[in-house]
Amino acid sequence: MPTIDLASPVFWIITLIAVAVMTPVTHAELRKWLWAGMNLVFIATMLQLRVLEVAAYLVAAYLALRVLGCREWREVVARGGLFLLLCLFVINKMPGWSANWGTGDLNPLLAAVGFSYVFLRLVDVGRVVYEGGRPPPDLASTVNYLLPFHMLAAGPIQSYEDFIDQPTVPKPVTAVEALEAVERIALGLFKKFVVAYIISKLFLTGFSVSGPYMLFEVQAHYLWFYLDFSGYSDIAVGIGRLMGVRTPENFDKPYLARNMIDFWDRWHISLSLWVRRNLFIPMQLAMARRTRGRRALLIATVAFTVSFLLCGLWHGISWPYFAWGAMHALGLVVTNSYRHGLTKRLGTKGVKAYKEKLVYRLLGQFITFQWVAFSLLVIAYPWKGFEP
């Protein structure tokens, strides 16, 4: 199955060509189409995919989004489109089921374009266009928003508003900005291929060793996962800066988080914001309307729980991912309830003083670190009988 290989010269040749081709172009429309062309060239060469088939899907998405922007038919298209997307999502996540349904042919294509992320982008753009927040994208922008080659492997997930609001022609990249971008790419590669690799070789056993070593491996595994994952984001951000394509930050020292709400402000930030925009806030608003603004804590509890159970299932349709989502939902609910109770008891000034105490900060950081590390153990542990 074709995958995005960051160690492949082809990836970096395409990146260099994209930077060289796009940097001097100051004509907005031409720049947009060149970027779309580069994304399709990437799919055709790096992923060795049926590019005409991908183009046909993109045209279908483009047309559906145009209809979503109109008053007539938009309800039908919204419901039908969401149903179709969910079907494709299940096909992508459950190749075994897909083979039985006779849709196995789609799986290599969906996996190669990173459909999990394409799915999130499609939901985001669909919601924004449906609500009338922004106009639907034109054809080139549909390609560029859904399949930006440097963000295909592991995100980040740009919001449609952020994408459409970026300058059509960015200001020229200075020499220092270019150096910073290259430094960011080098840092990402170093984190992924050197530090994470060494940690994995020295300390990780795939949780095959029990006893006290497992406690140590849980910590090392979290560190390895962070370095590997954030390395991808560093590379994407660096490439985006060189090309003048806005690419959101995805990590902000998550190991320093003092509670689970703080953690999700620092870890996979673009996913966290997606969950807020597309699940948490709509659910919270709908429930608040029904209860006329009462029971805010209960509403937040339900919204956190449902959002993060779905977030767990987005990562993988299996019990370990469901459990991972449940652990994060529980962590968020406990943090929110604790914060609510503390504010009631101490008042805003009291909470501020409480937060400034070093011992509470360190304790919070330790508990949060362990909670996250053990949630990652749940999905990485070689459970028997839970494979999708």
Next chain:
Amino acid sequence: MNESVVEKEHGEELSSWRWTYRLLRVTVMLVAAYWLSRTGDAFFYQGF
């Protein structure tokens, strides 16, 4: 103005020495990453 100063970084001047150091650091990181990526088994996380 010092001739070795070629650019500004966050309002601070970036000397040619600083440029050299940073380029050298990038090179070391890239060479190490390239060398270890050649082992062929450094792929773990490939997105979801």
